[in-house]
Amino acid sequence: MKNRALFNEYSKDILNSSIFAQCKTIYSHGSISIYDHSLAVAELSFSMVEQSRTVDKKCVVRAALLHDFFLYEWHIPGIRYLVHGWAHPAIAAKKAREFFAVSDKEYLCIKTHMWPWTLFHLPRSREAWIISLADKIVAFKETVLYRGKRRTLQDIASLR
Ligand SMILES: [Fe+2]
Numbered sequence: 001m002k003n004r005a006l007f008n009e010y011s012k013d014i015l016n017s018s019i020f021a022q023c024k025t026i027y028s029h030g031s032i033s034i035y036d037h038s039l040a041v042a043e044l045s046f047s048m049v050e051q052s053r054t055v056d057k058k059c060v061v062r063a064a065l066l067h068d069f070f071l072y073e074w075h076i077p078g079i080r081y082l083v084h085g086w087a088h089p090a091i092a093a094k095k096a097r098e099f100f101a102v103s104d105k106e107y108l109c110i111k112t113h114m115w116p117w118t119l120f121h122l123p124r125s126r127e128a129w130i131i132s133l134a135d136k137i138v139a140f141k142e143t144v145l146y147r148g149k150r151r152t153l154q155d156i157a158s159l160r
């Protein structure tokens, strides 16, 4: 990433908030928190578009940061675990709008980031496609690198 100052300008209200800090206690893949995962997706998405003159970089950074802002522990056996992949984009989009200034375009980027899992929620902008791609790249890396380092339910309980 070349323009860290611009990235910071777009992301500071989210990264400095106590509600987003809660993502440090929820985990994504392996032992990676949602906070670190979302930051990695935002940094990768931004670095993919920072030279572009046509992509909305602010939208890319903010929607990428908030793409998994669902705020619940999903690795607990039950219905929530089973439907998480399909359900969390809409939950994250709703929560993002509840706590932060989120444009309609950013809202849709969050809601469609899991495509093709969410079959009928197809990315509708370049920004949305970039976030969806960056999420898959980061998730793949995390799954491969941290395979076998998954936290136990006791580890999760100790975070609370
Ligand atoms: Fe997600």
Ligand SMILES: [Fe+2]
Residues within 6 Å of the ligand: 037, 041, 067, 068, 135, 139
């Ligand atoms: Fe993600």
